Amino acid sequence: MRLMPSSPGLLHTIISIAALHQAYRELEVTQTSIETHRLSIMQRDATVNLHLMTSSDHLPPAATHDSLTHKQLALKSIRKELLYLEYSNLEGTIASILLLVWQDLMDSGTNSWKCHLDALKGLVPVGLAPIGLCTKAEDSSSRTIYNNFETTYAAFHILGNTFVQSKELYHPLFSTMPITQIMDLSDGQSWAGCPAQLLSIISLLNNASINISPSSDFMDTIFSAFQEFSPMKWAIANNNSSFMKPRYHLASAYKGAVAIYMTQVMHGYRETDAIQLSHIDSIDFLILHLISINFEDDHFKSLVWPSFVIGAEAREESQRKSITRIFEGLWRRWRCENVRNALKVLQYLWNLHDQMQFSDRWQWINELH
Incomplete structure (x- = not known):
């Protein structure tokens, strides 16, 4: 203000x-x-x-x-x-x-x-974007503002690059802090709702997909970070006990969506095959996490990205109806054209899958490019 x-x-x-x-x-x-x-x-x-x-x-x-x-x-x-x-x-x-x-x-x-x-990125070369201000500014209110700028930019950049063919590496604009610290700040400040550890994994996956042959050590790092993330621990870390249940469902949905995204962008790697076999919960179970968050709950607004990713894997009519209802609710909360477009794309993917009879390992992400 x-x-x-x-x-x-x-x-x-x-x-x-x-x-x-x-x-x-x-x-x-x-x-x-x-x-x-x-x-x-x-x-x-x-x-x-x-x-x-x-x-x-x-x-x-x-x-x-x-x-x-x-x-x-x-x-x-x-x-x-x-x-x-x-x-x-x-x-x-x-x-x-x-x-x-x-x-x-x-x-x-x-x-x-x-x-x-x-x-916004173009401001940096001409010296208008004050990189490092959020760690150097003496005024605490300025630090807070630039921290908010950085976490918002990070969420837009990282999640926005997931479904584009030419992905770009995320580099902080307003901070000299390590990326992991920036991700940690996003837990309390970002509108996206994605847990910091999972947002960091998505960023690493975007980076890995740019590299033609990411090293096995790099993939092991991603895989280990994914395994270590606990939705329950993330949920109870918040001091407000009334948020524990929706935060648990939100984190569980995001973890399932990240697992699906990993198998899409890193298809064929040993680590992602293991995730596909043992870490992706049934789509019904993931949808249950989505619909367990009340429409009136503020956490509901954070379901756009995981609902799209999980919805792309929906094969049964009942699953697709549940995903459609979620997007109807998101539309009523956001009034955002991007939500309508997401549902249209899902309907296109569903029709394409039914017509072509693709296997369960269909790389639907290629149809988005």
Whole structure:
């Protein structure tokens, strides 16, 4: 909040996101009202507007006018600050760029969000991104802000690179701390919900997939870290006992999803074959972890990545229906176009698998490139 008064770009970005969220909400209310006469009270309570969830139609221009107007003003403000090197309020500029990633995920759900991360990385060579500030800044509030910047950037970069063909190595932008320490910070500060140890493993897997022939020692490191992670220990590490159950289910779902991701990107390695045989729980069991997190629980919002990965392995109709309901709930919480796109991709993968009759070891990740 303290950044907003001196950062017009940040203010416009926040308003743009809020306006888009409200536009989606109003559209759903309108469509639900139209269909009310065809649904009983019980059906309405149990039914999500799946048409809105999967429709290829976008919001009408009038509904997005405010969002697009403020997005344009935000971009102009950021451009002015960078063009004239007005980086006395650099914190607000960085926050604006990171929030624009959210705006694009909500608005289009395409890879355009990556352009904002690339712009952020472009600040480093010209000396605008203050690398190391979060460890050197004397002001504790500044350290907190830059720690938040780093963990948010790390989550966007690492998870965002999982389903692209040309993966990029993660390098800290705002910190000189070891990556493991940055990952540890993400446990308490990141919106993604992915446990730090698993996020670090995903980063290592992204790095390994870039290397044509990763060493056996490197693979052993990944495999050992995966084995050592305990969802229960991670869950009870939080001081709030009321969070233990959802955190356990969240960590268990993420661990299962990481195991699946490992077999996809490192297919054919001895270590991943062992994981496939002994560490991937049944899809039904993993889905049970997903649906055990209440829709109203804040941890539910962190299920996008593991739900997609686990959903890609769903073969039974009952499993696919459960995954679809999860994404319907995520849509209602996030109002994010990226969630709709994820479900569309899953439906494409399911249809493709059924048509081609692929084996259980089908490398579905290749269909995403």
